Amino acid sequence: MRRAGRLTVVASLSFYIPYYVLGNRDIATYGLFSSVAMGFLAQIPGPARRRSRTLLRSLPIALVLVATGTLLAGDLWAAIAGVLAFGFVIAFGAAGGPSLAAIAPGLQLFFILACFPPYAPQTLPFRLIGVVLGMGLLAVAERVLWPERPPVSYERLLADASDDLADDLQRRAAGGSHKPPGRSGVPDWPVEAVWPPGVPAGARPGSAARHDRALRDAGRALSFAKARLRDLPDGALPPSATEPLRGAAGSAMAAAAALRGGPPPQTDGLRQTIAAVYRRERTEDLGRASITASCLAAAEGAWTLATAVRVAFDASAEPARTFSWLRFPYAGRGAVDLWRSRFAVHLTRRSVYFQGAVRVALALAAARLVAGTLNLSHGFWVLLAALTLLRGRAAETRKTLVPAAVGTVAGAAAVGLLLVVVGPRHDVYAAITPPVMAVAFAAGAIFGLGWGQALFTVLITLVFTQLAPAGLQIAEVRVLDVIVGAAVGVTAGLLAWPRGGSGELRRSSARLLLRSGDVVRDTARALVTTGAPPAGTAPPAGIARVHEAMELVEAAYGAYQVERRRDDAANWPAVLTAGDHAARGADILLDAREPGSLAPWRSVVIDWADRVGDACVTVATAVRDGHAAPPLSTVVGPPPDAQLVDVQAWLAGVTKELALITSRPSDGR
Numbered sequence: 001m002r003r004a005g006r007l008t009v010v011a012s013l014s015f016y017i018p019y020y021v022l023g024n025r026d027i028a029t030y031g032l033f034s035s036v037a038m039g040f041l042a043q044i045p046g047p048a049r050r051r052s053r054t055l056l057r058s059l060p061i062a063l064v065l066v067a068t069g070t071l072l073a074g075d076l077w078a079a080i081a082g083v084l085a086f087g088f089v090i091a092f093g094a095a096g097g098p099s100l101a102a103i104a105p106g107l108q109l110f111f112i113l114a115c116f117p118p119y120a121p122q123t124l125p126f127r128l129i130g131v132v133l134g135m136g137l138l139a140v141a142e143r144v145l146w147p148e149r150p151p152v153s154y155e156r157l158l159a160d161a162s163d164d165l166a167d168d169l170q171r172r173a174a175g176g177s178h179k180p181p182g183r184s185g186v187p188d189w190p191v192e193a194v195w196p197p198g199v200p201a202g203a204r205p206g207s208a209a210r211h212d213r214a215l216r217d218a219g220r221a222l223s224f225a226k227a228r229l230r231d232l233p234d235g236a237l238p239p240s241a242t243e244p245l246r247g248a249a250g251s252a253m254a255a256a257a258a259l260r261g262g263p264p265p266q267t268d269g270l271r272q273t274i275a276a277v278y279r280r281e282r283t284e285d286l287g288r289a290s291i292t293a294s295c296l297a298a299a300e301g302a303w304t305l306a307t308a309v310r311v312a313f314d315a316s317a318e319p320a321r322t323f324s325w326l327r328f329p330y331a332g333r334g335a336v337d338l339w340r341s342r343f344a345v346h347l348t349r350r351s352v353y354f355q356g357a358v359r360v361a362l363a364l365a366a367a368r369l370v371a372g373t374l375n376l377s378h379g380f381w382v383l384l385a386a387l388t389l390l391r392g393r394a395a396e397t398r399k400t401l402v403p404a405a406v407g408t409v410a411g412a413a414a415v416g417l418l419l420v421v422v423g424p425r426h427d428v429y430a431a432i433t434p435p436v437m438a439v440a441f442a443a444g445a446i447f448g449l450g451w452g453q454a455l456f457t458v459l460i461t462l463v464f465t466q467l468a469p470a471g472l473q474i475a476e477v478r479v480l481d482v483i484v485g486a487a488v489g490v491t492a493g494l495l496a497w498p499r500g501g502s503g504e505l506r507r508s509s510a511r512l513l514l515r516s517g518d519v520v521r522d523t524a525r526a527l528v529t530t531g532a533p534p535a536g537t538a539p540p541a542g543i544a545r546v547h548e549a550m551e552l553v554e555a556a557y558g559a560y561q562v563e564r565r566r567d568d569a570a571n572w573p574a575v576l577t578a579g580d581h582a583a584r585g586a587d588i589l590l591d592a593r594e595p596g597s598l599a600p601w602r603s604v605v606i607d608w609a610d611r612v613g614d615a616c617v618t619v620a621t622a623v624r625d626g627h628a629a630p631p632l633s634t635v636v637g638p639p640p641d642a643q644l645v646d647v648q649a650w651l652a653g654v655t656k657e658l659a660l661i662t663s664r665p666s667d668g669r
Contacts, residue, residue: 002146004442007039010141012434014134015463020430025467026123030130032463033113034062039138040441041388042106045098045203047150048142055139058103062110062131069114070124076372079115083383084365086111092357095346095555096339097207105387108364112383115368151203154215159259161222162252162305168229169249169302172295175236206558208342213330214312218255218305220580225252225301227581227653231294238288240280241295247273248302255306264313265306274299278592278646289642293649300588327587329544345548350511352504352552352559363390363492367485376484378464378477385485390493400449401486407450408482411457418458419465426466433462453482501559508556509575510624512549513658516582517616518542520654523586524609527647530596539586546583550576570623571661578657582616585650592646601644611635612651612658619658629662 014031018024038044038058044051065086072078090108094101114127205212205219225248237245247270254265277296304327311331330338346353367386371379389400422428440459444452461474519542526539557572598605615632622629635655639648 004438006141006145007441008438010137011035026126027130030127031134034131034134035138037106037109042103044102048147052139052142059135065110066114069111073115074119080368083368084361087364088357088361091360095353112380116380151200154199154205155259159256162256166249166252169245173242173245208339211312214308218308221301221304225298228298241292244277244299248299251302251306255309258309264310267306270303289645293645352556363489367488381481382485385482386489389486390489403450404453404486407453408457408479411454412479415458415461429462501556505556505560508552510620512553512579513616513620515546515549516579517613519586521609521613524605527598528602528605543583550579574660582654608636608651622662632659
């Protein structure tokens with residue numbers, strides 16, 4: 001309701017002042033539609049200051065889209081080509097993160113509105129003034145008119161969870177038992193570390209920027225540390241195991257303080273402690289060495305957490321042998337390179353962002369072709385309907401057709417009755433438009449699609465009745481255009497990846513598990529073989545491939561979360577956790593061990609790795625085909641020597657995560 005009230009004030013000022021005071025129809029039209037595009041369609045996330053900043057940064061793009069659309073409006077095929085190209089580029093921009101995904105629908109409207117007749121390039125300056133007016137007023141209103149309460153930030157939840165991890169590390173170092181689940185006021189950090197249920201989708205660290213990538217790594221590292229702590233037995237621990245736990249607790253507390261605005265955490269001391277204990281661990285007896293290995297893995301997770309927080313806030317990175325690109329490949333790269341890399345990863349038909357962009361571009365181009373060929377008046381309504389009613393899954397797009405049609409017909413009937421009763425009284429329409437705006441902007445979110453379409457139809461008709469003489473035919477045109485646009489959207493949804501995020505989630509998850517199995521095998525062979533590995537089997541390259549596969553799974557999981565159909569045959573967060581733990585454990589071993597250092601135990605290590613790799617293939621096949629995987633047997637036995645405890649702990653941990661994937665359904669969060 002606050003958003004609807006704020007947008008009503010901005011839209012009214014953007015329309016009434018240019019039209020009734022200045023007498024300029026073009027400024028009024030583009031001022032109104034600019035505020036609607038970025039305040040209603042866009043739904044920009046974040047606190048008021050961030051939303052205002054996003055609007056101002058989007059303004060140059062909006063001006064370019066309006067200018068280009070205006071110049072292409074004179075030729076149908078040029079306009080169709082423009083809609084196809086800009087529709088794809090704008091929609092694919094969602095791969096850049098939540099903010100870009102939020103503004104994409106609004107940016108589409110700028111080109112859609114401008115690329116329709118009349119071809120009037122002489123009006124371009126007034127159109128651009130309207131865009132600046134509408135977006136500028138909206139940016140100011142976001143800061144001063146009923147600002148919304150800032151959403152819960154990822155940093156805050158991560159800070160609370162880091163303090164909780166520090167408490168758990170200190171408790172275990174002191175010989176205490178496992179922390180009871182759910183400390184008062186601090187929920188246990190979720191396994192879906194990048195998608196915590198307490199954070200709105202727009203506030204999640206999903207962009208390609210270094211800050212967001214580091215926060216995602218920090219969240220995953222925290223999950224890894226907690227999982228390794230759960231591997232420890234209850235009771236007192238060997239002194240060699242408690243030393244890294246105490247250092248890890250200090251780093252976790254420092255990370256929490258930094259996330260709340262304190263100085264960057266110092267992690268070099270913990271790094272040195274871990275290295276020293278690694279050297280001593282292999283001289284202990286087997287039982288103590290196994291416990292120490294789990295403690296070291298938890299400490300590695302805490303070190304990664306704290307170092308990722310340093311990177312997130314642009315602190316200098318402390319040295320580690322594989323720091324430069326294995327553990328934090330983004331730390332030394334520029335912003336342009338990071339964004340280019342993100343879009344390159346998703347420029348594949350296996351990315352839901354690519355699929356969605358193709359689907360939107362085809363729907364808009366087809367709608368523009370239909371509207372231009374049939375010479376539909378107000379044809380941009382066809383494209384607007386196709387854009388707003390199109391969903392990720394074809395079945396959901398089909399479901400929007402009936403409520404959209406019913407709502408539009410009801411709205412047209414209501415406004416038709418109003419036109420008959422009131423007649424050509426523009427003063428009456430001008431007076432009732434603002435309250436209709438307030439209700440229309442809130443109706444869809446509160447009452448559903450049908451009500452939203454009905455009231456938006458009334459609003460659009462009232463606006464165009466003031467802009468030009470119109471009768472009942474404008475309501476009839478609105479009904480026809482919405483039905484045509486919805487039909488085009490349904491067709492595009494059927495032709496372009498109709499299963500949406502849930503279908504791609506299966507394929508991407510299977511690919512991630514297969515690549516995780518490859519990393520396990522390649523890392524094991526690197527540890528037992530001296531010399532350079534064969535081409536294509538170097539573990540660092542495999543770890544990079546796992547990270548790329550995780551990006552595609554995270555994107556598909558995000559799309560899946562907003563779909564109505566739930567596919568809970570697999571525990572999807574556990575898929576991400578298994579991939580992360582496979583890559584992270586391999587990274588830790590490669591940092592601590594020299595190539596060929598485990599050559600005396602080659603047969604044992606290779607056998608373990610092959611068994612875990614086969615388990616990855618088994619679970620990947622089950623996930624892809626949608627059936628339960630057979631129970632995984634004990635694929636990793638007890639280590640025959642203390643030199644193998646860290647390898648055994650890593651592979652046993654990956655096996656545990658694999659067993660969770662199909663053993664129980666996901667909670668669907």
